[in-house]
Amino acid sequence: MVLPLLPSAIRILRHLLHLGSTALGSATGIGCTVAAVASVGAAAYWLARRGPSPEERERARRLRLAAVGRIIDGTVTDALPAERDPETILYEYRIGGVTYECGQDVSQLRQYLGELRVDLPVQVRYDPYNPANSIVVAESWNGLWHWDHPVGTAGKEEAQ
Secondary structure, X not given: OOOXXXXXXXXHHHHHHHOOHHHHHOHHHHHHHHHHHHHHHHHHHHHHHOOOXXXXXXXXXXXXXXXXXXXXXXXXXXXXXXXXXXXXXXXXXXXXXXXEEEXXXXXXXXXXXXXXXXXXXXXXXXXXXXXXXXXXXXXXXXXXXXXXXXXXXXXXXXXX
């Protein structure tokens, strides 16, 4: 991010230095040089300090947990606002005698959900160094059980 600004900053400094020793010797020349250097420094600091968006950080967290997280069994306790098209999945799991109750925003992951049932178990991926950091679905991994038949329709196709 800072590299595209360097050629412009170098051109400005060359221009100021090219004005001659009288311009650099005057108060105006020194002030312009200091202002140019400060502006380039402030712009570089601002660009370097600017981090990823919250959505990018959440996606990176999901991908990291999907790649290196440990898997444990859990239970889906609720889906908000509804099972058919949830935005948040609430689930719980137990590690070392501690029960963790977590929720995951799945509004950006709807294509990976399939048919969700609250009464089925789930696989949870968690960070072994921070067990409260967990997921049940990501772009590259899915711990939800896929239920192909809505409630009450299992086996009716075979009977016909």
